[in-house]
Amino acid sequence: MENDSFTRLILDLKSRKKEERWKIYDRWKASCACSQCPSYNECARETDELLYCILGMSNSCIREDRHCTCPSCSLYREFGLSGKDFCMKGSEAAIRFERTVEKSS
Numbered sequence: 001m002e003n004d005s006f007t008r009l010i011l012d013l014k015s016r017k018k019e020e021r022w023k024i025y026d027r028w029k030a031s032c033a034c035s036q037c038p039s040y041n042e043c044a045r046e047t048d049e050l051l052y053c054i055l056g057m058s059n060s061c062i063r064e065d066r067h068c069t070c071p072s073c074s075l076y077r078e079f080g081l082s083g084k085d086f087c088m089k090g091s092e093a094a095i096r097f098e099r100t101v102e103k104s105s
């Protein structure tokens with residue numbers, strides 16, 4: 001198994017009870033920079049969608065790619081992320097899984 005900071009982050013999350021995880025997500029949401037991004041829209045704001053890199057893609061709000069500012073978010077480096085456009089492509093975990101499937105096919 002990989003031992004980079006994102007993998008360690010996921011292992012740490014998995015070791016916690018879900019109620020504790022939700023609190024952590026709320027804390028991270030406060031630092032998520034998506035609301036400053038050109039792709040972020042009113043629908044996402046109204047439904048309080050944030051933290052796509054961990055929680056996965058926008059349910060139905062963001063469907064127009066107007067650029068992604070994730071790499072400039074303070075959490076991007078802290079989490080050890082490698083992807084972007086998480087609101088349109090899915091979480092970092094999903095993107096990494098897709099890469100492994102592509103490599104093995």
Ligand code: SF4
Pocket residue numbers: 031032033034050051052053054069070071073074075076081086
């Ligand atoms: S990396 Fe992107 S999706 Fe993740 S918290 Fe930062 S701005 Fe939000």
Ligand code: SF4
Pocket residue numbers: 033034035037038039040052053062067068069070084085086087088
């Ligand atoms: S995940 Fe990237 S593209 Fe989507 S709203 Fe956040 S910063 Fe913008």
